[in-house]
Amino acid sequence: MSSKPATPRFDSPQQVADELAAVDYLSDHAIASTVFLSDRLQKPVLVEGPAGTGKTQLAKSVAELTGARLIRLQCYEGLDESKALYEWNYRKQLLRIQASQVGTGEGSLDWNELEEDIFDESFLLTRPLLEAIRAEDPVVLLIDEVDRVELETEALMLEILSEYQVSIPELGTVKAKQIPMVFLTSNNTRELSEALKRRCLFLHVGYPDVERERLIVETRVPGISQELAEQVAQIVRTLRSMDLKKVPSVSETIDWAQTLVVLGKDSISEEDTIATLHVLLKYQSDIERATAELTGTRR
Amino acid sequence: MLDVLNTFIVELRQAGLPVSLTEHVDAAAAITHVDIADRAVFKDVLRATLVKSEDHTAAFDLAFEVFFAPRSLGGEGDEASEDVSGELGDTPPDQTGLRGPGKGMGAGGGSTMSAEELAKMLEDAIRNDDATLRAQVAQQSVARFAGMEPGRPVGGTYYLYRTLRNLELDQLLEQLVEERRSLGGSMTPLQERLARDELGARIDGLKQAIEAEIRRRLVEDRGAEALARSVRKPLPEDIDVMHATRDEMATLQRALRPLSRKLAVRLARKRRHGRKGPLDFRQTVRRSLSTGGVPIDPRYRHPRPAKPEMIVIADISGSVASFARFTLHLVYAISSQFSKVRAFVFVDGIDEVTHFFDHSDDPGAAVSRINTEANVVWIDGHSDYGHAFRSFHERWGKDVNARTSVLILGDARNNYHASESWVIADLQARARHVYWLNPEPSSYWGSGDSIVGEYAPHCDRVVEVRTLRQLEQFVGELA
Numbered sequence: 199m200s201s202k203p204a205t206p207r208f209d210s211p212q213q214v215a216d217e218l219a220a221v222d223y224l225s226d227h228a229i230a231s232t233v234f235l236s237d238r239l240q241k242p243v244l245v246e247g248p249a250g251t252g253k254t255q256l257a258k259s260v261a262e263l264t265g266a267r268l269i270r271l272q273c274y275e276g277l278d279e280s281k282a283l284y285e286w287n288y289r290k291q292l293l294r295i296q297a298s299q300v301g302t303g304e305g306s307l308d309w310n311e312l313e314e315d316i317f318d319e320s321f322l323l324t325r326p327l328l329e330a331i332r333a334e335d336p337v338v339l340l341i342d343e344v345d346r347v348e349l350e351t352e353a354l355m356l357e358i359l360s361e362y363q364v365s366i367p368e369l370g371t372v373k374a375k376q377i378p379m380v381f382l383t384s385n386n387t388r389e390l391s392e393a394l395k396r397r398c399l400f401l402h403v404g405y406p407d408v409e410r411e412r413l414i415v416e417t418r419v420p421g422i423s424q425e426l427a428e429q430v431a432q433i434v435r436t437l438r439s440m441d442l443k444k445v446p447s448v449s450e451t452i453d454w455a456q457t458l459v460v461l462g463k464d465s466i467s468e469e470d471t472i473a474t475l476h477v478l479l480k481y482q483s484d485i486e487r488a489t490a491e492l493t494g495t496r497r
Numbered sequence: 498m499l500d501v502l503n504t505f506i507v508e509l510r511q512a513g514l515p516v517s518l519t520e521h522v523d524a525a526a527a528i529t530h531v532d533i534a535d536r537a538v539f540k541d542v543l544r545a546t547l548v549k550s551e552d553h554t555a556a557f558d559l560a561f562e563v564f565f566a567p568r569s570l571g572g573e574g575d576e577a578s579e580d581v582s583g584e585l586g587d588t589p590p591d592q593t594g595l596r597g598p599g600k601g602m603g604a605g606g607g608s609t610m611s612a613e614e615l616a617k618m619l620e621d622a623i624r625n626d627d628a629t630l631r632a633q634v635a636q637q638s639v640a641r642f643a644g645m646e647p648g649r650p651v652g653g654t655y656y657l658y659r660t661l662r663n664l665e666l667d668q669l670l671e672q673l674v675e676e677r678r679s680l681g682g683s684m685t686p687l688q689e690r691l692a693r694d695e696l697g698a699r700i701d702g703l704k705q706a707i708e709a710e711i712r713r714r715l716v717e718d719r720g721a722e723a724l725a726r727s728v729r730k731p732l733p734e735d736i737d738v739m740h741a742t743r744d745e746m747a748t749l750q751r752a753l754r755p756l757s758r759k760l761a762v763r764l765a766r767k768r769r770h771g772r773k774g775p776l777d778f779r780q781t782v783r784r785s786l787s788t789g790g791v792p793i794d795p796r797y798r799h800p801r802p803a804k805p806e807m808i809v810i811a812d813i814s815g816s817v818a819s820f821a822r823f824t825l826h827l828v829y830a831i832s833s834q835f836s837k838v839r840a841f842v843f844v845d846g847i848d849e850v851t852h853f854f855d856h857s858d859d860p861g862a863a864v865s866r867i868n869t870e871a872n873v874v875w876i877d878g879h880s881d882y883g884h885a886f887r888s889f890h891e892r893w894g895k896d897v898n899a900r901t902s903v904l905i906l907g908d909a910r911n912n913y914h915a916s917e918s919w920v921i922a923d924l925q926a927r928a929r930h931v932y933w934l935n936p937e938p939s940s941y942w943g944s945g946d947s948i949v950g951e952y953a954p955h956c957d958r959v960v961e962v963r964t965l966r967q968l969e970q971f972v973g974e975l976a
Binding site: 211231241246402468 | 532541546549
């Protein structure tokens, strides 16, 4: 929607993938294409998927590779305009009014003048969304766990997401000096509004396949042997195919691989797997079930 | 290209995906930025702009495969860059052909390979995880076994079944696992499991290649739009629970977990934010100190409304069993939103099954126990709502009080027994609400032996709940 001709940051999806890999984020073609498209179309990306699959990390990595500052808005229930967009510093305003009365003795300062004065930018407290819009340097805006805010609060973000501007009644409209890249993440605990989804590109980040997971483990866990990385990826795939309450996420895979490296393993035996399963699985009933299936005692 | 995109989007809408005009425009803009000859990227781009929910991805993938099916299988495997030329359906099939594959449809005779050669190739493809070989196997085996007949308006499931049956993949899996076992000396159960999963994944890859091959031939035969109509499947939330096939039931089960989590979050939120509590005077005064004693920012106490009690009475006779199981599962998954949940099931006798759920953290397991252990047959095992309600009233009627919501699940097909609707009237007088969920379409109500009309005046609401979407909506309004 913006008329500003911005220079694209990337030439091709492949370039995105390569540059992400250079900052240790292994993408797949869906991730790379969507990030590429987000830059070209100047649209935000809504990243959805299970916890611990690198949704937040994606935004961080994109910020890192484009050399941009990351501005993060962590969403939570009860987040409102004054925490997300901007707020008038009313304490400072009160002081200003009081000071003007004290200074002139009989309080003769013209009210209009005073009003203009106290609704000045110096009394404005910028919050993440406004900050991202006003930034002079390149920024990446990350709106984390957007599904946690109420439906009404979501509406606050719509203007920013489609027009890259914020309207402040007393000041007018603040337009973005440059179009930031915007990432929204969601754990899908509720349905987001149609209006929000329509303004975003949608990217689902699921669990990676074995090959990619092995590569992720190898890049994220220095000093791991190839054999171990492969075994780790395979065992995790097997675990994910089981009917568990909470299947291991990528971050848990990495934790597990790190544990094994610290323990000095080059390859993993059955006993080691069973002994360290608690790093991967978070429910006792899951651990018992996985143990039984992996050791073949139930089948 | 825009025309193709247009028909593609029409198809997506037909399949139930809510594609708005904005999204259409985005997609059209997006494809100008990428190299559309790269099929994988092209697909990603369309998906990112057109699909906004993970639940809809399956429907999108299917439609995409039909509309933008790879023209011919080059030697690079199925994911390699295929030419996605714009004109679908009017170009003649240009099969480059590998070792003489069947020309077009049903030309199994054109195959030059013997069955043994094919089996050997299949084995090698799986053992070495060779994508090129896999594509060839798919092509060959479809030509050989599927027995496709031109012009038949089918979705290809049957062809797939025929091909797979002839390939005997299960046997191949066992054989290869056995081979690995003898190769490595001995295998621990863990190693065996891993080997099995790895080979299983490769075989799944082959199955997909075969499916794609069948689809490609069907598109050549009948054109994308016609095929899309035959293969279209309802979205998970639109599947009719009462008539779901086994596959659809599995889809529903998978959809249930995220759904119940969403509902629980929503209900909890509603409870907390629905009303504002009384003014918290102490906090308000404390806050006002920072603004010179002016109470700019009033504080309220958190409201703590009482949670409702829930009694679920479900018909579990054959015709509606799956619906009852399903709803019980959902109610228990969000049971933290109720102060107490009690469950009763009946056919012509009635039994309480609350204790099945009490000591189990898995509603699914408890629901399956109901089928085997609950004592619900009184005389003949045909639904008798009247008798079931009367027994309920005698034995548990006194437990219903003003905090209780009663939820009755069933189609009210009473086999011409007495309705005993006074029980429901009495329950309504004492309970907070009485709801009836009927899994039949409302146009069928009152036809044949359905007597939902006799109960309806005594219920607060009678709701048609045939699909997940309707169920979700109802439960959302309930608490």
